[in-house]
Amino acid sequence: MPQPPKSNRELIWTVDRNFQGWTCSQCEWNSPLPTLLNDPEAKTAFDRLAAAKFRDHKCADHLSRLAPAPADSFTARIKNMVAHGFKPKDAVELFLQEAALEFRNQPQMLAQAKSEAEDFLRRLRAGLI
Ligand SMILES: [Zn+2]
Numbered sequence: 001m002p003q004p005p006k007s008n009r010e011l012i013w014t015v016d017r018n019f020q021g022w023t024c025s026q027c028e029w030n031s032p033l034p035t036l037l038n039d040p041e042a043k044t045a046f047d048r049l050a051a052a053k054f055r056d057h058k059c060a061d062h063l064s065r066l067a068p069a070p071a072d073s074f075t076a077r078i079k080n081m082v083a084h085g086f087k088p089k090d091a092v093e094l095f096l097q098e099a100a101l102e103f104r105n106q107p108q109m110l111a112q113a114k115s116e117a118e119d120f121l122r123r124l125r126a127g128l129i
Pocket residue numbers: 009024025026027028029057058059062
């Protein structure tokens with residue numbers, strides 16, 4: 001598989017144990033979500049700011065990304081379904097049904113899945129994705 005050109009960098013929503021926020025697909029640039037940011041409008045403002053900072057950053061000024069962003073994040077799963085032709089709302093609904101089965105004994109993961117799905121729809125409505 002040929003490597004995509006460097007200009008194909010992507011703004012990626014990343015959630016793991018130590019980090020929650022936006023990252024660049026090509027370098028270590030990131031914009032962590034401030035803790036205690038729960039208000040949807042404040043989150044959208046944060047997303048817009050992160051998108052603007054992302055456009056302005058130069059990958060060359062940051063370390064190269066060593067590991068690719070995890071492809072199995074919840075947001076990536078929803079995006080993947082949309083890429084395969086699902087309407088975003090249907091993709092989110094289907095994803096939540098899958099998550100409810102997958103994490104029926106893991107309430108924390110289920111809550112995380114729901115919150116990422118809500119964020120996905122909120123960003124879509126705000127025209128951010
Ligand atoms: Zn970058």
